[in-house]
Amino acid sequence: xxxxxxxxxxxxxxxxxxxxxxxxxxxxxxxxxxxxxxxxxxxxxxxxxxxxxxxxxxxxxxxxxxxxxxxxxxxxxxxxxxxxxxxxxxxxxxxxxxxxxxxxxxxxxxxxxxxxxxxxxxxxxxxxxxxxxxxxxxxxxxxxxxxxxxxxxxxxxxxxxxxxxxxxxxxxxxxxxxxxxxxxxxxxxxxxxxxxxxxxxxxxxxxxxxxxxxxxxxxxxxxxxxxxxxxxxxxxxxxxxxxxxxxxxxxxxxxxxx
Numbered sequence: 001x002x003x004x005x006x007x008x009x010x011x012x013x014x015x016x017x018x019x020x021x022x023x024x025x026x027x028x029x030x031x032x033x034x035x036x037x038x039x040x041x042x043x044x045x046x047x048x049x050x051x052x053x054x055x056x057x058x059x060x061x062x063x064x065x066x067x068x069x070x071x072x073x074x075x076x077x078x079x080x081x082x083x084x085x086x087x088x089x090x091x092x093x094x095x096x097x098x099x100x101x102x103x104x105x106x107x108x109x110x111x112x113x114x115x116x117x118x119x120x121x122x123x124x125x126x127x128x129x130x131x132x133x134x135x136x137x138x139x140x141x142x143x144x145x146x147x148x149x150x151x152x153x154x155x156x157x158x159x160x161x162x163x164x165x166x167x168x169x170x171x172x173x174x175x176x177x178x179x180x181x182x183x184x185x186x187x188x189x190x191x192x193x194x195x196x197x198x199x200x201x202x203x204x205x206x207x208x209x210x211x212x213x214x215x216x217x218x219x220x221x222x223x224x225x226x227x228x229x230x231x232x233x234x235x236x237x238x239x240x241x242x243x244x245x246x247x248x249x250x251x252x253x254x255x256x257x258x
């Protein structure tokens with residue numbers, strides 16, 4: 001019942017917010033659009049707490065550098081990831097599908113937010129170059145860039161080898177890479193209608209990787225640290241069959257990389 005109530009609230013509230021964002025994107029400023037989206041994100045997180053009776057911990061905020069991060073490399077295992085990160089790291093840049101520009105509601109919003117729009121059908125090297133250029137543009141604007149290194153939503157515990165594009169972005173920007181681990185999939189599994197009430201989960205900011213590492217060293221360290229911390233959080237918050245399934249997915253992901 002709690003899951004149903006949350007979904008009815010979430011999708012209804014999100015639809016209304018999208019309409020407001022569309023209007024704001026057409027007639028007002030990017031700053032005002034971010035305020036609307038920030039209100040949406042804080043309200044959704046509040047609904048997770050009040051409707052689902054779920055608890056989300058924010059850990060390691062002391063690892064965010066003074067003035068805010070410039071590059072964030074984060075595990076992506078729930079639709080809640082981006083919502084929560086937006087409440088902690090406002091005005092961020094991120095990669096979005098260029099094809100979404102064709103949708104009447106999304107086009108003006110994406111253009112106003114000035115996200116990094118990349119065509120899914122494009123050649124991989126071309127997409128990487130576009131993302132690097134976009135990340136440098138975010139840095140020049142003083143905005144943090146968030147990258148999900150597996151480039152897709154992952155099931156709880158699942159892993160894939162991290163895409164080297166994130167390493168090229170790290171080298172091109174020449175800044176600290178702030179790492180983020182998560183167990184939010186315990187509450188809100190990726191692309192699933194059913195949410196899990198009465199659960200706890202955490203998102204943890206890890207100590208950053210300083211600039212200057214070679215590509216392979218950075219990729220290995222980022223993957224090892226994020227995945228290790230993510231599985232630690234999953235073991236802390238998941239129970240029973242959910243935990244067993246997460247461990248199995250992780251083991252299969254490790255085996256596939258060997």
